[in-house]
Amino acid sequence: MTYTGKVVAGGAPAVHELAELIISKVAVGPLQNNAYLLRCRRTDEQLLIDAAAEPEVLLRLIGADGLGTVVTTHRHADHWQALAEVVRATGARTCAGRYDAEGIPVPTDVPLDDGDELRVGACVLTVRHITGHTKGSVVLCYDDPHGHPHLFAGDCLFPGGVGSTSGNRAAFERLLHDVETRLFDRLPDETWVYPGHGADTTLGAERPHLPAWRERGW
Numbered sequence: 001m002t003y004t005g006k007v008v009a010g011g012a013p014a015v016h017e018l019a020e021l022i023i024s025k026v027a028v029g030p031l032q033n034n035a036y037l038l039r040c041r042r043t044d045e046q047l048l049i050d051a052a053a054e055p056e057v058l059l060r061l062i063g064a065d066g067l068g069t070v071v072t073t074h075r076h077a078d079h080w081q082a083l084a085e086v087v088r089a090t091g092a093r094t095c096a097g098r099y100d101a102e103g104i105p106v107p108t109d110v111p112l113d114d115g116d117e118l119r120v121g122a123c124v125l126t127v128r129h130i131t132g133h134t135k136g137s138v139v140l141c142y143d144d145p146h147g148h149p150h151l152f153a154g155d156c157l158f159p160g161g162v163g164s165t166s167g168n169r170a171a172f173e174r175l176l177h178d179v180e181t182r183l184f185d186r187l188p189d190e191t192w193v194y195p196g197h198g199a200d201t202t203l204g205a206e207r208p209h210l211p212a213w214r215e216r217g218w
Contacts, residue, residue, distance in 0.1 A: 005200030008032065009054070013061060016192075019146035021123045025194065026061055029053025031078045032197055036152055037061050038142075040121025047120040048086065049073065049140065049152050050196065055082035059089055067092040069118065073154030073196060074137040075103030097129060099136025112138050114182075128182045130156045132175020133163035139183065141191075148190035151183065151203075157193055159201040161213050172217055180210060 003016040007027040016023040024037040033052035039045070048070040051058055067090040072080050074097065083106045087094060093109040095118065101108035112118075114129035118140065128139040133155050140152040155163040162179050165171035183191075189204025 005194070007034070013037075018144055018150070020144070021120070021142060021150075023150070023194070024061060026057060028057050029078065029081065033078055034194065034196055034198070035061075036194055038120050038123070038125075039065075040123050043121030045121035047071065047118070047125075048092070050079045050154070051081075051083040051086040052079050053081040055085035055089070058082055058086055062086075062090065066090055069093050069095060069120065071112075071118070071138070071140065072096040072100075072104055072108075073139070073152070073156075074134040075100035076134065076155065079154070079196065080104050080106065097134075097136030097138040099129075100134050100138075101136070103134075125152075130154075130175065130178040130182060132156070132165055132171045132173075132178060137163075141187070148192065149187050150192045150194065151187065152194045153183075153196065155196040157183065157206070158195045158197070159199055159206065160209070161218065163196075165218070167218075169217060176210075176214060184210065 007014050007025050009027045013024045013026040020041050022039040026035050035052050036049040038047045045068050051070050070092045095110040096108045098111035101111050112127045116127040118125040125140040125142050130137045130139050137156050142150045162175050191203040193201045
């Protein structure tokens, strides 16, 4: 089936099959959080991005092959409600941005900094530290050697704008600056963006709107 990235809580996962990596997207919880299970085709190792809610759904998605790593994109509670149960059931190591780790009640085994690399089998994810939505949000980039980059953006970037900064203009300016300089300035238009809630997008679809976002202030 063609991957659309459209999922709803209680519905079936959407599966994006790449040459080296399989990405399964599922929506969970009352806020329709997206969780992403990455599976290396060569080794079958798996990594989960945001154990947000509904641990039974996530554990069913993970299946019998286990989970090596779970990454929490940021400290907001809707992104880690199922983390303790998933870790307890799988023994996975936990990763989160260094400056958000203290706000996540499950201990972080590996604090992440900008430029760090995480491996899921033979596939490499590069960490980008993005401030503004929270102090220590992280975005993960998989630069597909057979195609274009894939960006797991947490709540930093969505179709139509950057993440919420609750009306704080200074925080918005920091967030937009980091998104522009660490994502848009470094990655091509074809980069696929997987956000923390809702539908996917690409950097190319959003790039023309950056000046309008800055002018409106959110």
